[in-house]
Amino acid sequence: MLKHAQKFQIIFLKYKRLPLDSRYNTFLNNLIIRFKSDEKKKKDDIVFYKYEDIPISNIRNFSIIAHVDHGKSTLADRLLEITGTLNLEPDRKQVLDRLQVERERGITVKAVTASLQYISKKNKQIYLLNLVDTPGHVDFSNEVIRSLTACQSVILLVDAKEGVQAQTFANFYLAFVNNLIIIPVLNKVDLKNANTQMVGKQLSNLFEIEEKDILKISAKLGTGIIELLERIVSIAPAPPSERNAPLKALLFDSWFEKYRGVIILLYIQDGEIKKGDIICSHHTGASYTVNNVGIVRPNEYETDVLKGGQIGYVTCNMQSVKEARIGDTFYHKGHFVEPFPGFKPLRPMVFSGIYPIESSQYVALRSAIDKLTLTDSAVTLATETSPALGHGWRLGFLGLLHLEVFNQRLDQEYGAQTIMTAPSVTYKVRIIGEKNIKKYRTDELEISNPVHLPDVKIIKEMLEPTITGTIIAPFSDPVCFLAEYLSKIVSLCAERRGEEKSVSFLDESRVIIQYILPLNEIVIDFHDKLKNISSGFASFDYENNGYVISDLVKIDLLLNGEVVEELCSIVHRSKARKFGHELCEKLTEIIPRKQFKIAIQAAIGTKIIARENIKPYRKDVTQNLYGGDATRRYKLLHRQAEGKRKMRMIGKVEIPRDAFIKLLKT
Numbered sequence: 001m002l003k004h005a006q007k008f009q010i011i012f013l014k015y016k017r018l019p020l021d022s023r024y025n026t027f028l029n030n031l032i033i034r035f036k037s038d039e040k041k042k043k044d045d046i047v048f049y050k051y052e053d054i055p056i057s058n059i060r061n062f063s064i065i066a067h068v069d070h071g072k073s074t075l076a077d078r079l080l081e082i083t084g085t086l087n088l089e090p091d092r093k094q095v096l097d098r099l100q101v102e103r104e105r106g107i108t109v110k111a112v113t114a115s116l117q118y119i120s121k122k123n124k125q126i127y128l129l130n131l132v133d134t135p136g137h138v139d140f141s142n143e144v145i146r147s148l149t150a151c152q153s154v155i156l157l158v159d160a161k162e163g164v165q166a167q168t169f170a171n172f173y174l175a176f177v178n179n180l181i182i183i184p185v186l187n188k189v190d191l192k193n194a195n196t197q198m199v200g201k202q203l204s205n206l207f208e209i210e211e212k213d214i215l216k217i218s219a220k221l222g223t224g225i226i227e228l229l230e231r232i233v234s235i236a237p238a239p240p241s242e243r244n245a246p247l248k249a250l251l252f253d254s255w256f257e258k259y260r261g262v263i264i265l266l267y268i269q270d271g272e273i274k275k276g277d278i279i280c281s282h283h284t285g286a287s288y289t290v291n292n293v294g295i296v297r298p299n300e301y302e303t304d305v306l307k308g309g310q311i312g313y314v315t316c317n318m319q320s321v322k323e324a325r326i327g328d329t330f331y332h333k334g335h336f337v338e339p340f341p342g343f344k345p346l347r348p349m350v351f352s353g354i355y356p357i358e359s360s361q362y363v364a365l366r367s368a369i370d371k372l373t374l375t376d377s378a379v380t381l382a383t384e385t386s387p388a389l390g391h392g393w394r395l396g397f398l399g400l401l402h403l404e405v406f407n408q409r410l411d412q413e414y415g416a417q418t419i420m421t422a423p424s425v426t427y428k429v430r431i432i433g434e435k436n437i438k439k440y441r442t443d444e445l446e447i448s449n450p451v452h453l454p455d456v457k458i459i460k461e462m463l464e465p466t467i468t469g470t471i472i473a474p475f476s477d478p479v480c481f482l483a484e485y486l487s488k489i490v491s492l493c494a495e496r497r498g499e500e501k502s503v504s505f506l507d508e509s510r511v512i513i514q515y516i517l518p519l520n521e522i523v524i525d526f527h528d529k530l531k532n533i534s535s536g537f538a539s540f541d542y543e544n545n546g547y548v549i550s551d552l553v554k555i556d557l558l559l560n561g562e563v564v565e566e567l568c569s570i571v572h573r574s575k576a577r578k579f580g581h582e583l584c585e586k587l588t589e590i591i592p593r594k595q596f597k598i599a600i601q602a603a604i605g606t607k608i609i610a611r612e613n614i615k616p617y618r619k620d621v622t623q624n625l626y627g628g629d630a631t632r633r634y635k636l637l638h639r640q641a642e643g644k645r646k647m648r649m650i651g652k653v654e655i656p657r658d659a660f661i662k663l664l665k666t
């Protein structure tokens with residue numbers, strides 16, 4: 001008995017860092033592990049109850065949604081820690097943010113799920129809480145959408161100091177239209193300047209949430225977490241599942257592991273799935289044999305079966321993550337079920353060419369890109385060749401951050417150094433003429449590389465993607481704000497061809513501005529400029545607003561009359577001249593001088609809209625003449641001019657590789 005008592009004391013001391021109530025819960029859980037469970041134990045990963053024994057009525061599938069940095073990952077870690085799911089190593093922060101870039105940048109790119117067991121303090125029943133950690137950045141809102149489909153409730157997490165931000169807004173409406181139960185929570189209440197009253201008011205004004213329903217927690221210190229768990233258990237609904245019905249499962253995430261292949265994450269709506277089952281994809285019709293099933297906590301834990309209401313992983317003979325379509329419905333072979341509605345395939349929004357810095361690195365870069373695209377199914381890939389940069393690829397991304405993260409992962413995880421061309425978006429081009437429509441097999445082309453734009457003569461009209469941008473800007477001095485700050489934001493949006501939708505006050509220190517903007521105007525530096533204007537305080541979020549007809553033109557860049565394909569762009573006609581001049585000017589600084597004159601021209605079709613010259617080197621051919629006849633002098637100069645003219649005709653201007661890199665970086 002004494003031995004046991006000592007053991008408990010040690011366990012209890014281990015959780016000393018946690019507040020008393022959570023220490024109690026973790027302690028209680030550990031007691032159950034030791035005396036009730038007949039499950040096998042893993043080294044640092046302990047199971048209390050058999051997952052499949054927990055009834056549907058005691059399952060809660062929920063997600064945490066919030067603006068970037070409001071503390072989702074910290075809260076998720078705390079939930080894991082307090083429920084005793086995973087004993088965190090002291091120096092390992094944020095278990096759920098797995099990628100190195102995520103840890104460095106403090107953002108979540110890939111959502112990770114974890115199943116927790118919690119014994120309610122009120123009714124002493126065991127609950128299975130399936131937590132889906134979601135990313136906060138706009139680029140990854142697809143991950144939010146897909147994870148919400150598997151949930152019945154969400155924790156709307158808001159920083160008690162920063163208050164409601166653009167992403168909070170977007171996320172709230174996502175949860176709202178999906179009919180999910182919303183549990184409002186203010187985080188970071190431990191901060192000195194946390195203003196729980198004001199932020200509480202914001203929530204009630206904006207989302208009609210009653211202030212008394214708002215929980216106040218500190219994810220960092222672990223305070224209020226037990227109350228939050230109790231709230232989830234008491235108000236979040238159990239999944240509407242039928243375990244006796246045929247299998248109906250939703251695929252909402254997938255990843256690739258070197259030795260195990262593709263691992264898919266399923267929400268089992270009805271029925272059950274186990275090793276040896278043959279399952280079929282609704283989307284492709286392909287069938288697969290299940291090798292393993294299990295729970296993610298967040299490390300994988302193999303179980304015998306996944307039952308209705310649960311979320312878990314499945315490995316099968318799937319070859320590539322491209323086969324694992326997010327939103328696909330799976331069923332048992334021969335037992336067809338109606339698929340889950342309303343899922344759209346991921347669509348890349350931003351494209352960029354990627355090339356190796358040295359052409360000798362091509363093979364290594366190809367293998368790195370292949371491996372990375374295996375783990376990131378949202379990236380689209382096509383090969384591309386450029387006369388200046390050699391062989392490379394054109395990649396499609398969900399947004400600019402996605403592009404940056406991909407590039408950073410190439411560098412960090414595979415040591416691959418790359419050149420990236422300026423990002424562009426996908427335009428739609430409507431063409432005329434039956435012959436042309438037959439040739440292209442469609443009357444509406446999708447163009448993501450300006451080089452592929454068809455002849456202007458056959459273009460009926462062009463369309464560009466637009467977004468609805470929401471900016472939330474805080475201010476302390478209303479007079480200064482209205483005079484300077486607001487006008488700067490408005491003129492930034494106007495300069496980017498924005499169309500004002502609304503400007504209104506959220507409260508006495510915050511304004512919400514909504515604009516419809518063309519996507520290509522925000523892909524390059526809109527976010528940075530906005531942060532500059534607002535000293536980093538304004539937040540920005542966007543959602544797609546569809547394609548609109550636009551007066552777009554293709555600008556060709558010519559060097560001594562020859563088009564440089566890498567530098568062609570599609571821009572709005574109103575900006576074409578300025579764009580052309582700036583590009584030509586930039587090139588004069590970058591292209592080295594030659595023996596002959598170099599003409600840099602920007603053109604729309606055959607019309608030149610901007611021109612710069614690079615002067616040639618001058619050699620004094622008359623230096624050896626001492627006086628004498630003037631005609632000799634003229635003859636020499638004439639011969640030199642003739643030689644240069646010929647050189648210009650036959651001499652090709654090449655943009656050196658490093659000059660290209662310089663240009664792309666400016």
Ligand SMILES: Nc1nc2c(ncn2[C@@H]2O[C@H](COP(=O)(O)OP(=O)(O)OP(=O)(O)O)[C@@H](O)[C@H]2O)c(=O)[nH]1
Pocket residue numbers: 066067068069070071072073074075106107108134135136137187188189190191217218219220221
């Ligand atoms: N003081 C205090 N800081 C907190 C609290 N919760 C989180 N933080 C800090 O806030 C920062 C952001 O926390 P994260 O958990 O990474 O935020 P996130 O919402 O997951 O961010 P994304 O992954 O980018 O969406 C980190 O520096 C945390 O340490 C809290 O309760 N109190």
